[in-house]
Amino acid sequence: MSNSIKKIALLTGGGDCSGLNAVIRAVTRTAILQYGYEVIGYKFGYRGLYNNDFVNLDLDSVSGILAKGGTILYSSNKDNLFDYSVEENGKTVKKDVSDTAVENMRKEGVDALVVIGGDGTLTSARDFARKGVKVIGVPKTIDNDLAATDVTFGFNTAIEVATEALDRLHTTAESHHRIILCEVMGRNAGWIALESGIAGAADVILLPEIPYDIDKIVDKIRQEEKSGKLFSIIVVAEGAKSKDGEVVVSKIVEDSPDPIRLGGIANKLAYDLEKIIKDHEVRSTVLGHIQRGGITSTFDRILSTRYGVAAADLINEGKFGNMVRLKGDEISYVSLEEVIGNNKNVDPNGELVQIAKKIGISFGD
Amino acid sequence: MSNSIKKIALLTGGGDCSGLNAVIRAVTRTAILQYGYEVIGYKFGYRGLYNNDFVNLDLDSVSGILAKGGTILYSSNKDNLFDYSVEENGKTVKKDVSDTAVENMRKEGVDALVVIGGDGTLTSARDFARKGVKVIGVPKTIDNDLAATDVTFGFNTAIEVATEALDRLHTTAESHHRIILCEVMGRNAGWIALESGIAGAADVILLPEIPYDIDKIVDKIRQEEKSGKLFSIIVVAEGAKSKDGEVVVSKIVEDSPDPIRLGGIANKLAYDLEKIIKDHEVRSTVLGHIQRGGITSTFDRILSTRYGVAAADLINEGKFGNMVRLKGDEISYVSLEEVIGNNKNVDPNGELVQIAKKIGISFGD
Amino acid sequence: MSNSIKKIALLTGGGDCSGLNAVIRAVTRTAILQYGYEVIGYKFGYRGLYNNDFVNLDLDSVSGILAKGGTILYSSNKDNLFDYSVEENGKTVKKDVSDTAVENMRKEGVDALVVIGGDGTLTSARDFARKGVKVIGVPKTIDNDLAATDVTFGFNTAIEVATEALDRLHTTAESHHRIILCEVMGRNAGWIALESGIAGAADVILLPEIPYDIDKIVDKIRQEEKSGKLFSIIVVAEGAKSKDGEVVVSKIVEDSPDPIRLGGIANKLAYDLEKIIKDHEVRSTVLGHIQRGGITSTFDRILSTRYGVAAADLINEGKFGNMVRLKGDEISYVSLEEVIGNNKNVDPNGELVQIAKKIGISFGD
C-alpha cells in the first residue's frame, strides 16, 4: 500500500441525480476489494460530517444500488460548514464549524474524504483541502455545465427522460395539430434542452445562451405549416431568455389574493403564442423532478463506475486535492483549485448548435 | 355477406389517447380481410365528415401504427355537427349541419360509420343513429370514466406513464427527505390517480370523489415520520377537491399585471403544505400531456384490437346504433341510447379504495 | 378481531415471476396495519417451513419491493413435504415430513399460512389444509393457465417483455426482409404467445393448442409477399406442436460427442423454413428468462396488491382452505379442493384466437 490510508469516508451534496449510488458503490467496492480500506458514509452531506452522523459501508450495503436513482447517503442542498447556521443563545448565527468536521474525522480515524457534488459542494471540498484534509472530489451536475469535465453522470439519464417525454408529446401534437412546449431543466446552461431537443426531433429549442425572439418562433411554425407539417414541438430550458432579457422562472407570488406558484417560461410562452397563432391550440408541459430520479441509464452507470474507481485510485496514489473528470474518452484528474466557478455553457457557435441548425431546428434567434 | 354493406368510414373525436390507432388498424384489417369492405377515414372527426375530407384506408395505410400513440385520422375536440359554427354573411352562427354530413356519406357510398370517441363524440353518434345513419360507437376515455364499459384503452398506458413518474420521484424524495406531489389527469374521475397511486407506492392519494382535509394529509406525513419513513409521495388528480369544496384548476389569469397560467391543485397544495410542514421541502410536478401519447402499452394494444374487430363484426351483423364494450373479460355491446351521460366515478367504498386504505394509503379523508 | 389469529406466515413456491414481492408486501402491510398480526416469511418455499428457516416481516422489510421482480423470500421448484427427499443412513429416501412442518408452525406460534405458488405448490397447500392447517392460497402462474382465476400476476409483465422484443425484431426483419421467429414461454398453454403476438403485430402465432402445418406457414409468408410485405414475424410458444404431433423442446443431448443444449422449436422451425423459403433469411430468437424478472408492470403491481390484501382479509374472516382469485373485475375466492389440476388452455374457437384470425394472423392451421 502506497500510503498510510486505512479508512475513508464518502458524502454526497446538492441536488440528487442518477448515478450517485453507482459512484458510492464503485468507491466502496474498490476501496474494500482493491485497497483494503474501511469505508463509512456521512449522511446528508456536510451536515452529517458536522454531526458525526454516518453509516458503515461494506459490500452488502452497496449491493443492488447500481441502477437506483438518488443517494443512499441522502443529500442536503445548502450546508456550508465554513459558514454554517448554528443555534447560539436562542439565535441562529453563521459560523465556521469546519474544525468540528476535521475533528470528527480524526476521532473516527477517517484518513481521506471523497466528496461527490456540484459547484457548492466542491467549493467546500477545496476549502477542506486547504485546511489539510485529504480530499478527492467527484463532479455532479445534472445540467452538465462543469467546465473541468466533458460529461457528468445523471445528464444522460435526464436527456433520456426528456427525450421519451418528447416522443410522447409528438403523437399528441400531431393528432391535434398543436404547438406543444416542453420545459426541461437548465437554469443557466441549456445542455439538456439542446441534446433532448435534437434527440426528440424538436422544431424549436430555446436556451439561456441564445436569447429568443418570439416572432422568430412564429416564423418557424408558419414555415413548417407551409411545408405540410401542421404541428410543432418546442423544447424550452427553464432559464431560457428572451431578446429583451426577460427570464420567467416558476415562482410563488406571495402577495396575490390567491398566493400560488406561477408557471415558468413554458407556460408564459404558451400563453403568448396562443394569442398570436390563433389557428392552433398551444399547450405546455413542465417535466420537473422526473428528470432526476428512477433507473439510471446504462451510460451513466458506466460513467459513474469509472469516476468511483478513479476516486479510490487517487486516494491510493496519494493525489489529494483533486477532482476526477472525463476528458475525451479518458478519465483523469484536475486540481480542485482550478475547478470552482468554471462553468460550461452552450456555445451558440459550437458544433451541436450548428448541427441542430443545419437539420432545420430554430433557436428563435 | 349478411347485409348490403360495401363501404364503411371511421372517424376519431375528442382528446387523443393511446390505442386509437390500434382501433383504426383492427377495424380496417377486419373490414378488408374478413368482410371485403372498402374503408375510408374522415379527418379531424366530425369536421372531416362535414367537409368531406377523408383518406382511403387499406392494409398499407394501417401498417406500422399498432403501437403508435395519437390518431392517424387526426382529431378535434368540440365539433358538434348538430350545433356547428358556420360563417354566414360574415357572422359566425350555430346551425345543424348534420344533413350535409349524411349527404356526404351518401354521395361517397359510405354504408356505415364507426365513431371512436368520448361522451361528446358518442352523443353525436347517437344523434346520427336517430337520423337513420348506420353507426357503431367505440368508447374512448383516458380517464376510464364511462359507466357502460369496464375498461377503456389509453387508461393502462396513462397509468404506466404516471407510475413510472412516481418511481422516479421516489428516489428523489427519499434522497432529500422531501414531500413530493404529482398531479395526474382526472377532472371528474380519479381513476388514474387511484391506480397509479397504488402501483406507484403513494402515501396519499387525492381524488375528486373523496374530499380531502389538509390536516389529515399532515397527520399521515407525521405518522410516516414516526415509523422512520422521512419522505412522502402524494398523487393528486387534477380535479381533487377539498372538504371545503375548493377545486384549484390550472388556469390563465388574464387580468393580472403579468397574465400567465397559474399552477393547479398540486402547486397550491405544495405551497400550503410547506407552510405547515417546515422541516421538509415540498415539491410538485404536473405530468400533463405525456400521459396521453407515445408507445401504446401491451394491454391497450390488445384491448383496442378487440374493440376494433368487434366494431367491424357488429357492422357485419347489422347491429347498428350500438357501442362495443368490455364487461368482465367479455366483449359485448350496448345501445348508444343507454351510454350517454352515464359516468363511472371512483366509489369511496369500493374495493380499490378499501384495498388502498388497508395497505396504509391515506385519502386525506 | 374476528378470530384468534395472532401470527401468520408466508411462503413462495415454484418458478419466480413478477408480482410475487407485491403480494408479499400487500399481505404484510394489511396484516400489520389492518389486523395487527405478526408476520414471518419462510425462505425457499416449503423447504424453509421444513427447516424452520424464516425471517420476520415488518413494514420496513417490505419497503421498496413493490416493483421489484423475484421474491425476497426466495423460492424452490420441487419441494413437496408430503414426499420429501431426506437423508437416512447415508441414503436419500422419500418421506412425508409434513408433520415436522406443522410442528414448526405450532412451535413458532404461526396461526395461519399464506402460500403463493402454482399448481404444485397449491397442491401441497390443499394437503396441509386437509391436515387442519389454516391455509390461504394465492395463485401464481406466469403462463396464466389456471382455470380458477381469470388473470394471474406476472403474465402482463411477461407479455410486455415479449411485445417489446417483437417491436425490436420488427425493425430488423423489415430492414433485411427476413423471417424472424421469436420463442416465448408456454409449455402447455399458449397465452403468452397469443397475447404478445396480437400486441406485437405478429404474422403467425404457433401454440400448443393449435397444431401447425409448416406448409400453411409458408403459404402465409408467400401471401404477405404478394401484398408487398416482404418480411414476417412468427411468435412460437415453446410447447408449439406440429400436426404430426412433434414437439421440439430445448434439451441437453448427453450422448452426443459434443453434449450441449439443443435449440428448441424456434430454432428447428427456422432451420426447416430456410430450406423451403430460399429467398429470405430466417432467424430465431429465444426470449427465455428475461420474461420472468425485472420491473413489475403497473397492471401486475395492482393485481398482486389486490390478491395480497384479499389473502389477509380471508384470514381475518376465517375462510381457510381457499384460494383468492379474480373473476371478471372482482376479487373472490374458491376452495383449494376445486383448484388443483384445472388448467386453462387457449380455446382455438375462443374470442382471442378468432380476433387474431380476423385481423389476418395465421396459426398455421
Add this chain to the structure above:
Amino acid sequence: MSNSIKKIALLTGGGDCSGLNAVIRAVTRTAILQYGYEVIGYKFGYRGLYNNDFVNLDLDSVSGILAKGGTILYSSNKDNLFDYSVEENGKTVKKDVSDTAVENMRKEGVDALVVIGGDGTLTSARDFARKGVKVIGVPKTIDNDLAATDVTFGFNTAIEVATEALDRLHTTAESHHRIILCEVMGRNAGWIALESGIAGAADVILLPEIPYDIDKIVDKIRQEEKSGKLFSIIVVAEGAKSKDGEVVVSKIVEDSPDPIRLGGIANKLAYDLEKIIKDHEVRSTVLGHIQRGGITSTFDRILSTRYGVAAADLINEGKFGNMVRLKGDEISYVSLEEVIGNNKNVDPNGELVQIAKKIGISFGD
C-alpha cells in the same frame, strides 16, 4: 455552393443497427435545407446501386424515422460489386460490376455517394473512391470495433437492451440462487459484453480478447457464496474463447439425425458449469437479434445525427474519399484508405477491464 454537387445518393450496407435511420434523416435534411441538393437512396445497399433501384428522399420521407430502428433503405449483407454474383448462360459467376454502378450514378445525375456501413461496405466505398467516385463513408458497427472512430451508433442502444436484460435476470437469479449466463453479441470484439457487464452488475464477463479458464469462473462463484451472495450473473460474448482456444459458436449440425441449430457458448458453459457446481441451477439466455432493433437510444440519436450532418458537410467541402468519425468529443474525418481492416479490440490491460476488475468482476483469467 462550394462545388458543383447537385444530387447525392445514400445507401446502407451490412447488418442493421439502431441509428441508421437517424443518419439517413440527418444527411437528407442537411443536404436539402442547408445545401440545396437533391437526394436519393439506393435500396438494399450496393445491390440497389447495381440494379438502379432507388427512392427519392425528401423532408417528408425522412419524417418520423429518427427514433426507429433498422433502415428505411433496407440493407443486404454480402453484396460486393467488385466481386458480384451474376447469372451468365445459366451459371452463377463472380464479376466486377462496379462500372455498371458508376454508370447508373452518372445517368441518374448522382454527383456524390454517402455509404453507411461496416468494414465490408466501407471497403467497397474505398474501392469506388479509387475509381474516382465522390464517396463519403459513415461507420456502422454495432460491436463498436472500428479503430478509426471512438464510438459508433447502435452500440449504446445494444448495451441498453443487454443491460435491461441483465437487470431482469438478476431478480430471477436471486430468487432461486441460480447461476445465469447471458450471451450477447460480439464475435471478435467483446465491447458489448464488457460495457453491459459493468452496467448490469455482472459477476463474470467472458470476452474473445481474454481467454477464460472454467475453473476460475467456479472459483469466483464459490468466493461470492462465501461472502453471502448466493447467485451469479455471467455475461458471455458470443465469441468468448477458452484458454484451450475453444470457441463454441451457435451453428446448424446438418449431418445429425435431427439436424437443428446447436446452442452457442452460453449454452455450452451452462452445461459444463452445472456438472461442476451441483448445488445451484445454471441457466442460459441468448439475447440475439433484440439487441439490434427497436427504439434508438437518446445517445445514438444524437451521435447518428452528428455523423449524418458531418457527411453532408464533407460533400459540401469537397472532401471525398473520407469517413466521418468521432474522436474524443469531436467529429472529424479520416481517409477511407486508413480505415479498412483496422479493428479495435478490448485491451485486457485497458482502463475499462481494469476498472471492472477493481470492483470485483472476474474475466475468468
